[in-house]
Amino acid sequence: MRKPLFGAFEGKPDRGDHRASSYFLDPGTLIDQYIIERPLAGGGFSSVYLARQLADQMQVAIKEYLPRRLAHRTENQEVAPNNEESRRSFLRGRQLFLEEAKVLTRLKHRNIVEVLNFFQANATVYLVMTFEYGKVLGEYLLKEKKGGVSEQFLLMVFPALLDGVRMIHENGLLHLDIKPHNILIRSGGDPLLLDFGASQPYPYSERARVGKVLSNGFSPIEQYDLEGVLGPWSDLYAIGATMRMCLDGSFPPPAPERTERDSLIPAVKAFKRRYSPILLETIDWAMEIQPEQRPRSVAAFLAALAAAASPSEMSAMPGA
Numbered sequence: 001m002r003k004p005l006f007g008a009f010e011g012k013p014d015r016g017d018h019r020a021s022s023y024f025l026d027p028g029t030l031i032d033q034y035i036i037e038r039p040l041a042g043g044g045f046s047s048v049y050l051a052r053q054l055a056d057q058m059q060v061a062i063k064e065y066l067p068r069r070l071a072h073r074t075e076n077q078e079v080a081p082n083n084e085e086s087r088r089s090f091l092r093g094r095q096l097f098l099e100e101a102k103v104l105t106r107l108k109h110r111n112i113v114e115v116l117n118f119f120q121a122n123a124t125v126y127l128v129m130t131f132e133y134g135k136v137l138g139e140y141l142l143k144e145k146k147g148g149v150s151e152q153f154l155l156m157v158f159p160a161l162l163d164g165v166r167m168i169h170e171n172g173l174l175h176l177d178i179k180p181h182n183i184l185i186r187s188g189g190d191p192l193l194l195d196f197g198a199s200q201p202y203p204y205s206e207r208a209r210v211g212k213v214l215s216n217g218f219s220p221i222e223q224y225d226l227e228g229v230l231g232p233w234s235d236l237y238a239i240g241a242t243m244r245m246c247l248d249g250s251f252p253p254p255a256p257e258r259t260e261r262d263s264l265i266p267a268v269k270a271f272k273r274r275y276s277p278i279l280l281e282t283i284d285w286a287m288e289i290q291p292e293q294r295p296r297s298v299a300a301f302l303a304a305l306a307a308a309a310s311p312s313e314m315s316a317m318p319g320a
């Protein structure tokens with residue numbers, strides 16, 4: 001499972017570990033045309049900082065490629081592989097991070113994190129993003145809401161998010177790590193999809209299938225299988241699971257567990273009379289275990305959601 005973000009600052013090496021200084025650059029560090037202000041997050045594959053652009057003092061978020069399993073920071077700030085065995089994977093991952101950065105600078109959508117720039121320094125790669133204010137949906141659900149968000153919230157967040165995901169698919173990419181901890185909700189409810197660390201080209205290309213990333217509860221069954229056929233339906237499972245967590249307030253069961261014995265009560269049953277039936281059916285549709293049974297495209301899923309948002313459906317809601 002991918003490292004949750006709650007361990008944001010636990011990236012410091014053990015006291016006994018003399019190889020590494022810190023996983024985070026110090027505040028005040030000057031790098032390329034930016035000055036580091038403070039760490040924002042980090043743990044699995046990267047360290048994320050709040051920084052300022054020297055030219056105009058604009059705040060940016062900078063993501064540094066630093067996979068904890070493979071690499072550490074040396075005394076001179078450089079990122080180096082942990083050992084000979086990690087070297088190949090580290091270099092390959094770094095190359096992919098760089099390629100991904102190049103692709104992302106081209107993608108512009110209000111609901112997709114904006115990559116402004118990327119550069120190489122300290123023997124690693126940095127991705128510069130527009131810094132956005134908001135709440136991480138995963139934290140909001142676990143700490144504040146405990147599930148049970150309103151239908152209105154769902155219909156404000158997800159169609160906008162899906163429109164962004166559609167644009168990603170149209171540009172020949174799958175995100176493959178959509179989950180509440182990779183979604184920022186801006187004030188007013190407009191969502192922003194973050195973290196393209198797992199994204200892969202679609203349809204299949206040479207780049208596919210290296211460095212498998214799994215987020216239990218959100219990754220569909222085909223992502224666990226090296227032979228599995230990934231497509232828009234894979235991102236849609238993750239979106240369905242993300243919506244389901246908005247209802248339940250807890251992590252959905254992992255797909256392999258559901259394949260063995262599905263303990264997940266369909267949303268239409270579990271949340272009957274609390275949300276419109278079409279909305280619940282649409283969530284269940286996206287969360288079908290078998291990929292062939294899910295919506296094939298974002299457009300198909302959005303059309304179903306639009307029906308849930310229609311006035312006649314809303315008036316069928318209790319209390320409407």
Ligand SMILES: Nc1ncnc2c1ncn2[C@@H]1O[C@H](COP(=O)(O)OP(=O)(O)OP(=O)(O)O)[C@@H](O)[C@H]1O
Pocket residue numbers: 002005040041042043044045046047048061063113129130131132133136181182194195196197
């Ligand atoms: N552009 C941004 N503006 C504001 N906060 C951001 C931005 N990008 C990232 N963050 C913060 O940093 C956290 C981690 O970012 P992200 O999910 O991209 O990296 P990550 O989970 O560490 O990636 P990986 O799993 O690949 O290591 C986010 O949950 C969010 O809190």
Ligand SMILES: [Mg+2]
Pocket residue numbers: 181182195
């Ligand atoms: Mg993330």
